[in-house]
């Protein structure tokens with residue numbers, strides 16, 4: 001709990017010690033890495049230098065390399081009966097097998113609970129949860145669209161019944177049932193939050209201590225609506241099923257790297273006096289069963305060069321994108337991400353999605369509010385043109401719902417030409 005507030009130097013010492021151990025074990029017991037004929041690694045007086053030196057001995061690990069032979073990443077010094085079989089996340093049906101130990105899982109939970117304890121949450125506090133589970137038959141048309149897990153004080157809500165017709169029942173439940181925090185996908189909270197604001201029924205101040213989001217990128221326009229509707233601050237979390245990285249949010253909206261858990265490198269594509277931005281390479285210090293070292297995880301992040309105002313030392317990120325986002329590709333060949341910013345301030349739109357099937361055009365699907373008239377549409381197109389230029393064709397289509405993916409997740413941008421390689 002306390003180590004999150006250690007000085008950056010102490011955190012780097014912890015990282016270096018764990019990395020030395022991981023690198024030496026991998027060199028001997030993990031066939032993928034033994035093929036690299038790595039030297040024995042030793043710590044350095046200066047932990048930052050030591051970490052850089054060790055990492056530089058490892059080539060960047062691409063997902064495709066792991067996909068080709070995942071078993072070559074299993075550490076042979078861990079008895080197979082201790083390995084738990086998992087799967088990597090994958091939004092396009094490309095989930096890969098993964099193995100981990102109970103200790104790695106426990107460390108992951110430690111990062112989750114460190115955040116919860118910071119905001120005053122206790123283990124059995126009542127809460128609402130929005131995950132991808134199928135809880136209620138899809139055909140069911142009457143509430144309740146939720147189930148209670150009495151053991152942990154959790155009420156789980158179905159993501160698959162959140163239609164305009166059913167949302168009033170969700171709002172009733174949010175007001176009536178006990179909870180001091182909510183956890184789940186930001187897209188679901190945004191959908192519900194919009195309906196609460198439309199109905200003039202935001203939650204009373206003080207009901208919730210925190211909204212904890214994870215699994216999807218928390219988009220700027222979602223944050224505004226959710227904080228208003230739920231009358232609570234949002235704390236986002238970024239993690240991966242590979243147990244290779246963990247970042248936890250603070251009240252200033254930053255994501256702090258849980259440095260004891262993993263090392264995050266940024267392949268710098270953009271640099272200013274304030275930040276560096278680019279694809280992330282992550283090294284999981286807790287995943288002892290299938291070590292991922294310098295793993296190009298497929299996400300892009302912006303690391304601040306300044307300490308966060310909340311006072312927590314260590315590395316912090318302004319944002320991490322691309323968790324499930326695609327890019328839009330323009331006719332002149334530019335890859336443009338972070339299109340969600342277009343919808344920030346577009347309060348006449350409940351939800352939106354950009355779909356691209358070819359480089360010539362995009363379709364913008366919007367679930368309109370009553371105020372979404374031709375003027376609002378023209379303004380929206382103008383905002384998009386500012387980012388994508390005049391060449392691309394933009395079709396705006398009004399829809400009742402934005403279709404979710406098979407795992408229940410929402411994707412702000414779906415492009416077959418600008419797809420993130422998984």
Ligand SMILES: [Zn+2]
Nearest residue numbers: 250254308310
């Ligand atoms: Zn902070």
